[in-house]
Amino acid sequence: MDMGGGGEVNNTKILDELFENCVGNTQIFDDREVLRHDYLPDKLPHRGEQIKSLGQTVAPVLKGARCSNIFLYGKTGTGKTAVTKYVLNYLETKAKEFNAPCKVCYVNCRFAGTPYRVFARLCQSLGVFVPFTGLSVGEVFDRFRTGLDGSRVVFIVVLDEVDLLMKTRGDSVLYELTRINEMLCNSKVSLVGISNDLRLKEFLDPRVLSSLSEEEIVFRPYDAGELRNILFERAQLAFREGVLSDGALSLCAALAAAEHGDARRALDLLRVAGEVAERKGVDVIVEEHVREAERRIEHNRVTEALRNATLHSKLVILTLFHLSKAGVRRAITGQIYELYNELCGELGVTPLTQRRVSTLVNELDAIGLLNARVVSMGRYGRTKKIRLEVTRTLVRKVFGDDNRIGCLVKYASKCLSKRTRDGS
DNA sequence: CGTCCACAGGAATGACGGGCGG
DNA sequence: CCGCCCGTCATTCCTGTGGACG
Structure with a gap:
């Protein structure tokens, strides 16, 4: 009872601070909706x-x-x-x-x-x-x-x-x-x-x-100069005056131009950079905030993708996780399917067919969680070489929270080391 | 130069949970 | 309630193939 009451007071205090910061801290944004991609501006530069x-x-x-x-x-x-x-x-x-x-x-x-x-x-x-x-x-x-x-x-x-x-x-x-x-x-x-x-x-x-x-x-894709103009127009509406440094603006444009000339990407960078600056309580957005935004966007994307993957997709990732831990940088389909089967057995889940796993691998490749490319090993057949594109730390962190397969994050290393011993 | 590995990946089909109109 | 159709996921069966090896 007492504990509950004490907690409540603390929580309220935390929330108060948070909310007040949010309301009071308007020195960055005027209207952040302008930076969302579904916002339709009344000027479309370069189009x-x-x-x-x-x-x-x-x-x-x-x-x-x-x-x-x-x-x-x-x-x-x-x-x-x-x-x-x-x-x-x-x-x-x-x-x-x-x-x-x-x-x-x-x-x-x-x-x-x-x-x-x-x-x-x-x-x-x-x-x-x-x-x-x-x-x-x-x-x-x-x-x-x-x-x-x-x-x-x-x-x-x-x-x-x-x-x-x-x-x-x-x-x-x-x-x-x-x-x-x-x-x-x-x-x-x-x-x-x-x-x-x-x-x-x-x-x-x-x-x-x-x-x-x-x-x-x-x-055609926008070039860096065009992106700069687009961002500039939006920034006028989105930010308070003098908040956005010239360097940060140019960096957003340059990063997006290097990718596909993707204006959506540029706007995302700008918005998140603004949020980073806001959270830090500073009143100017600088290059460093854009860099931070870039990291944050990527990190969120990957974490979400990992978390939302289906059970079997997760198992495929986990298989690669263990193989990479055992020193296999690029695994081939056969290797993966074998270990995947073992993991399924350990979980008491009936494994999918190799055909199905093959398309799961392709799907994961498309999201960018892993990298798969078909190679021919001549006499020794034709297969896909597959590499994990996510750090093992992140996999461990995200899957550790998943009570269904969390236990396998540790477990499988045993059976894998046993196998490599048997193999050699 | 043909063979043949170890798969890739297309096509057809089936199982399943959901919802319809009659 | 039945018979039908939906979309989704998965299985089964299949043909195709790059290139080292013999």
Whole structure:
């Protein structure tokens, strides 16, 4: 009782301090929302050309005509989504002004990752009710079509990150949408496809390709100077005056430019650097804070990825952890599968097949937790060489908290050392 | 120059928990 | 309640392959 009461007082004190710091400590930020990537600024520096092209393409909509389908290519953080939203938002307000019946539906294929969900999303934007599961894809598509035809509009469908949908589900959605106009009497559909992958064309059915790529816009990565300008514009709104040092600004731009010219990355760096400075209680953001931000972002990313991995993915990581501890820098598939099996046995979990583990390895490679590359060892077959890309300390720390497999962090080293003795 | 290792990775299929309309 | 379809994860079966070795 007494202990509880004492703790409470202490906790309140801690929280008070924390909250007051947060409220009182406004010498860094004016409005940090401006630095989030879903924020749409009213100026988009260095994208005038793209805005113009997209505007030209969609302009016929204001006369009630269907506009050409258009495809936007470019790496992440090159402003594709921002330009699209910017132009289409404006188009919608203009359409209202001119009484042109037009509607825009924005679908992010990362979140609507299946044909069903894409069509369901389109239905929803038309006010047509569909359950989130239970119907056949064809049924949802039909509802969308009839709903659309009834509403007598030019309907612009934006499919963002459409490459993700293509790679896992093929081009059936795009195929249906490019052909839908043949079945409509009162409405028309135009497509805006946005892809992060410049090679997407290679995966497309030629019929889809020709109708989809009536127009194309390529978004080049920003260079360091352009990123600097973008950051500068945002920093004006985000930070109080004089908070951001010139050096910190340039460093954010330079780091992001070195990666892909990714503006999102640059903004993240700037925001986190601001938070670092805020927490330190200083009132100027300097280069060191940006460096710290870089480390922190990476650390968070990896920790989250490790923590959120599925049981078997964790076991694969753990296998690599033990192999690397035993001095195996680059393990091959066979080695991994063998030890993985053993770990599963120890946990009382039925192991997955080697085929499945192989795709898990590929997935982990894609996230960057490990590095896998196929090599041929000639006579001795063809395999993947796999290396852990995370420090063992971090693995130990994150998995140590996981009560399910935490025990294995220590255990397996025994059976591994036994095996290496037997082997040699 | 062919063989053959040790897998890679595609395709088809199945199991499962969930939700629908009738 | 049934029969059907959904998406997800996993299995099974399969064909493909780079290059050291003989």
